Amino acid sequence: MLVSYPTRxxxxxxxIFIIGYQDERFGYNVTTCSSGYSLGGMYCFGLSSDTNAAMQLLTYRQGTINFLDRTHLDMVEFAGSHPGTAKLTDPRFAHDKINGLPVLTAAFAALLLKIDATQVYQGYVNFTAHITERLVDDAALAGGQFDAEAIVPVGFAGDRGSKVYRVPGEILTPGNFS
Incomplete structure (x- = not known):
């Protein structure tokens, strides 16, 4: 039975992913995010409106989405728990600059974005962007096609009292749900 569960x-x-962006104080920077989705060539994500990342993305209107596997959870935690600091100077955050944006070399996939629209709502900024380029680790390609079984994205679950990172343990495909 479903019951009401009041939580913010x-x-x-x-x-979960790491956003790379231009930063007026540090040149470039990163932060962690778990509020995002894509449809076709569109990518949407949200951040607290009072964060350095949100303010920089509102100013520069471009960024990257970097997807990492479980071996890089220390980067995910660090990027999300040190707001307003120069994180790309940490050696864990090896990166390249592609089209003037930071892309983490440890990512198994990255998206380059141009932000088209923003909406502030109840202390959050919702960003709607179009994907200008998709980058994928060549190990996730088979015969020139994307091999979804080759990647193991990390998921984030939790509420105000707890958080858990989850990694898929098995691969289910249509017709193979039992």
Whole structure:
């Protein structure tokens, strides 16, 4: 039976990623996010409106989405728990600059974005962007096609009282749900 559960935040295993962006104080920077989705060539994500990342993305209107596997959870935690600091100077955050944006070399996939629209709502900024380029680790390609079984994204689940990172343990494909 479903019952009411009053909480301000609740996440049901959403993919976690690191956003790369231009930063007026540090040149470039990163932060962690788990509130995002894509449809076709559009990518949407949200951040607290009072964060350095949100303010920089509102100013520069471009960024990257970097997807990492479980071996890089220390980067995910660090990027999300040190707001307003120069994180790309840490050696864990090896990166390249592609089209003037930071892309983490440890990522198994990255998206380059141009932000088209923003909406502030109840202390959050919702960013709607179009994907200008998709980058994928060549190990996730088979015969020139994307091999979804080759990647293991990390999910985030939790509420105000707890957080858990989840990694898929098995691969289910249509017709193979038993």
């Amino acid at each position: 935040h609740m996440y049901f295993n959403y993919p």
